[in-house]
Every structure is written in C-alpha cells, then in structure tokens.
Amino acid sequence: MTTITGVAVHDVRFPTSVSADGSDAMNKDADYSAAYVVLSTDDPSLSGFGFTFTIGRGNDLCVEAARQRALPLIGRDVEEIIGDLGAVYRELGADSQFRWLGPEKGVIHLALAAVMNAVWDLAARRAGKPLWRLLADMTPEQLVDVADLKYLSDALTREEAIAILRDAEPTREDRIAELERAGYPCYTTSAGWLGYSDDKLRRLCQEAVDAGYKHIKLKVGASLEDDIRRCRIAREVIGWDAKLMIDANQVWDVPEAIEWVQQLAQFQPLWIEEPTSPDDVLGHAAIRKAVHPIGVATGEHGMNRVLFKQLFQAEAIDFCQLDSARLGSVNEILAVYLMAKKFDVPVCPHAGGVGLCELVQHLSVFDYVAVSATLENRVTEFVDHLHEHFVDPCIVEDGAYRLPSAPGYSAEMYAETIETFRFPEGTYWQSEGASSPAHEYALVVGGER
Numbered sequence: 001m002t003t004i005t006g007v008a009v010h011d012v013r014f015p016t017s018v019s020a021d022g023s024d025a026m027n028k029d030a031d032y033s034a035a036y037v038v039l040s041t042d043d044p045s046l047s048g049f050g051f052t053f054t055i056g057r058g059n060d061l062c063v064e065a066a067r068q069r070a071l072p073l074i075g076r077d078v079e080e081i082i083g084d085l086g087a088v089y090r091e092l093g094a095d096s097q098f099r100w101l102g103p104e105k106g107v108i109h110l111a112l113a114a115v116m117n118a119v120w121d122l123a124a125r126r127a128g129k130p131l132w133r134l135l136a137d138m139t140p141e142q143l144v145d146v147a148d149l150k151y152l153s154d155a156l157t158r159e160e161a162i163a164i165l166r167d168a169e170p171t172r173e174d175r176i177a178e179l180e181r182a183g184y185p186c187y188t189t190s191a192g193w194l195g196y197s198d199d200k201l202r203r204l205c206q207e208a209v210d211a212g213y214k215h216i217k218l219k220v221g222a223s224l225e226d227d228i229r230r231c232r233i234a235r236e237v238i239g240w241d242a243k244l245m246i247d248a249n250q251v252w253d254v255p256e257a258i259e260w261v262q263q264l265a266q267f268q269p270l271w272i273e274e275p276t277s278p279d280d281v282l283g284h285a286a287i288r289k290a291v292h293p294i295g296v297a298t299g300e301h302g303m304n305r306v307l308f309k310q311l312f313q314a315e316a317i318d319f320c321q322l323d324s325a326r327l328g329s330v331n332e333i334l335a336v337y338l339m340a341k342k343f344d345v346p347v348c349p350h351a352g353g354v355g356l357c358e359l360v361q362h363l364s365v366f367d368y369v370a371v372s373a374t375l376e377n378r379v380t381e382f383v384d385h386l387h388e389h390f391v392d393p394c395i396v397e398d399g400a401y402r403l404p405s406a407p408g409y410s411a412e413m414y415a416e417t418i419e420t421f422r423f424p425e426g427t428y429w430q431s432e433g434a435s436s437p438a439h440e441y442a443l444v445v446g447g448e449r
Contacts (some may be wrong), residue, residue: 020195048122
C-alpha cells in the first residue's frame with residue numbers, strides 16, 4: 001500500500017513587476033506567484049504537484065489555507081484517494097468550518113483548487129498518463145461521478161451530462177489524432193500588457209504574427225486615448241484578418257464599459273474581456289446586448305460553478321474563460337464545461353499567470369476530445385512567461401499548443417526554482433529582490449522594519 005506521508009506548500013513569487021509583465025488596468029505591479037503544493041508519498045518515485053495562482057501579496061494566505069486543506073490527506077492510501085476522486089473532492093469541500101469562510105470562493109476556494117490540482121496530478125502520474133488522457137479514457141458515467149453538479153440541477157441534470165459525453169464518446173480518438181497533427185489553437189497576451197511602450201507593443205505584435213498567431217489580445221481600460229492609439233498600432237501590425245481581443249480587467253462600471261467599448265469598436269475586437277465586476281451577471285448581460293456584435297468574455301475570476309450557471313442562464317457572455325486555479329480543480333471545471341456545451345457557449349480558458357498555460361492545455365484538449373467536439377470559436381490563452389521553471393512545460397508552435405505527453409498535470413516546478421523564488425527567504429528575494437516593494441512590504445508586516 002502506498003500512503004500519502006506529507007504535504008509541503010511553498011510561497012513562490014516571481015518578480016514580473018520589474019518588466020511590467022502581467023500589467024493591466026487593475027493590476028499594475030503584478031508579481032506572478034503560486035501557492036505550490038507537494039503531496040509526498042512513501043514511494044520515492046510518486047508525488048503530486050499542484051498550485052493556485054496569485055499576483056504577490058496575500059500568496060502567504062493561500063499557502064497556509066492550502067496546507068490546512070491538505071492535512072486530511074496525510075496517512076491516507078493513495079489508491080483510496082485516486083480511486084474515487086469525486087469522493088475526496090466532496091470530503092475536502094464539505095468541511096463546514098472552511099465553508100463558513102467561503103463558501104466556495106476567495107482564499108479558501110483557491111486553496112482547495114491548489115490541493116485538488118495536486119491530487120489530480122498524483123492520479124495521472126499513478127496511471128502513467130497525462131491528465132487530459134486520464135480524463136479522455138474515463139467513461140461518461142465516471143466523469144459525471146467526479147463532476148461537481150451540486151446546485152446545478154435547474155441548469156444541467158446528471159442525465160443530460162451523461163448524454164453530452166456519450167454523444168462525443170465514439171469519435172474521441174479521431175479528435176485526438178487531429179490534435180496530434182495540428183495542436184490546439186491559442187492566442188497570445190504577451191504582446192499587449194498595459195505597461196509596455198508603444199515600440200515594444202509594435203515589436204511584440206510583429207513577433208506574434210511571425211510566430212503564427214492569428215489571435216492577439218491587448219489590455220485596455222486605463223486611458224481611452226492610449227487604448228485607441230495602442231489598438232491602432234496593433235491593427236497596423238497584425239492587419240484585419242487576424243483577430244484582436246481587448247481586456248479591461250474589471251475596471252469599468254456598466255455604462256462606462258458600454259461607452260468605452262463603443263469607442264473601440266472601430267478596431268473590430270472579437271471580444272471585450274472582464275468589462276465590469278466578475279460577479280455582476282446582469283451587468284454583463286446589459287453590456288453584451290449594447291456592444292453586439294463584439295462578444296463579451298469573462299470567467300478568470302469566476303468564483304464557482306454557480307456563477308457560471310447564472311452567466312449561462314442570463315445569456316450574459318459569448319465566451320467562457322474559466323480558470324484552472326480558481327475553480328475547485330477538475331471536479332468543478334468539468335461541471336462548467338458540461339454547462340457550456342448545453343448552453344452553446346465556447347470555452348476559451350484564461351491562462352495569464354505562472355503555470356496556468358501548463359494546466360489549461362490539458363483542459364482544452366479534454367474539452368475538444370470529450371465534451372464540445374468542436375474547435376469553432378475556441379482558442380486558449382498563452383503567455384510566454386516562466387515556462388522554464390516547469391519540469392514539463394507546455395509547448396506552443398505555430399500558434400497552437402502541442403499535445404502534452406508526460407504523465408501528470410504538468411504542474412511540477414524544478415527544485416532550484418523553489419529555492420530561488422520562495423518568498424521571502426529564496427536566494428532571489430535575499431539578493432536582487434531585496435529592495436523590491438514586495439520584499440520591503442514583507443519586512444514591514446513581519447516586524448523587521
């Protein structure tokens with residue numbers, strides 16, 4: 001019997017604010033960070049790795065919450081845990097005292113995502129399969145058993161979920177063969193961070209076109225004058241055949257969003273992303289009606305499957321952008337994919353953060369293979385940052401994710417990365433980063449200043 005013997009959770013932060021990577025109208029000084037979970041076992045060759053994503057301060061809160069959420073797994077039989085991944089998800093999620101702090105939202109839910117991501121990674125490693133393949137090899141009934149359908153029966157029943165998966169089941173292998181040949185299409189945000197100069201924007205847009213990208217996203221929302229100028233630069237470089245998307249990162253009220261997007265309509269954006277508060281279902285519906293035919297996209301801050309249910313029911317979005325580290329891992333993500341299929345809303349996952357590209361490639365592949373069975377209007381985010389820190393990094397060629405092949409969820413970081421960027425004691429933060437605002441803040445709140 002193989003047993004889970006311990007959990008370690010690391011506060012890992014990367015100084016992306018130094019180069020304005022990740023900058024947008026809401027988050028001007030993001031340091032891409034991860035509450036990084038390692039589940040160890042008494043088999044030296046078997047561990048599980050997972051994380052949730054933050055942008056710096058507060059990552060320590062997620063770390064402690066993840067450690068506490070993982071404690072019930074210590075001493076458990078690995079086969080018991082991975083033999084019923086729905087049961088372990090429901091067990092961890094049912095802790096009434098943690099639920100009181102949520103329920104199913106905020107730091108507590110981010111922590112559950114980190115732990116369950118590690119559990120799913122452990123399961124895929126034990127099976128010797130990449131996560132997408134582990135899921136694609138499951139029967140419709142097995143998939144629905146692990147999906148979190150609680151509170152969803154007015155939008156999606158168990159029987160409907162099974163029927164959706166059965167419809168796609170006979171042709172799964174055909175779509176896998178197609179992905180092996182061409183990959184899964186992606187778009188890049190790496191050219192369009194708000195803190196970049198016009199020259200850098202122009203250069204990176206050209207590099208994206210040269211690399212085969214047909215979809216490029218820009219951050220907007222700080223200054224209309226700047227947005228018009230930057231969108232014009234982007235269109236000059238990428239032309240009018242490529243798709244341009246814009247992302248406001250929640251900075252507008254509803255009327256402001258409508259007016260601002262109408263000013264940018266001349267650049268024919270495919271979608272406006274996060275135009276207002278992520279919780280404002282009716283606000284999104286009003287914006288969608290007003291800015292049509294520009295699409296409305298949201299979801300990276302979608303706190304749980306119930307919010308997505310309401311977005312679908314209210315016909316509030318054209319594109320669903322679920323996040324692999326904010327929802328409660330694969331269990332809750334499966335439920336959102338199934339609802340999106342029923343309501344005919346394409347899922348284009350968010351991946352603008354450290355390690356998120358590594359995770360969402362598995363999710364997008366699974367969606368195409370087993371749920372949506374189509375690539376129409378589907379494109380997954382890619383940002384070209386920090387992949388070198390992962391043992392099994394995603395590979396993008398000609399604007400498409402290549403099919404991951406290594407066992408697991410592609411979540412493992414190198415030990416050297418942890419030693420260098422663990423906050424605040426890592427070698428980077430003790431040397432080059434010692435004068436950064438983030439490090440100074442840590443010293444102040446820690447009582448060292």
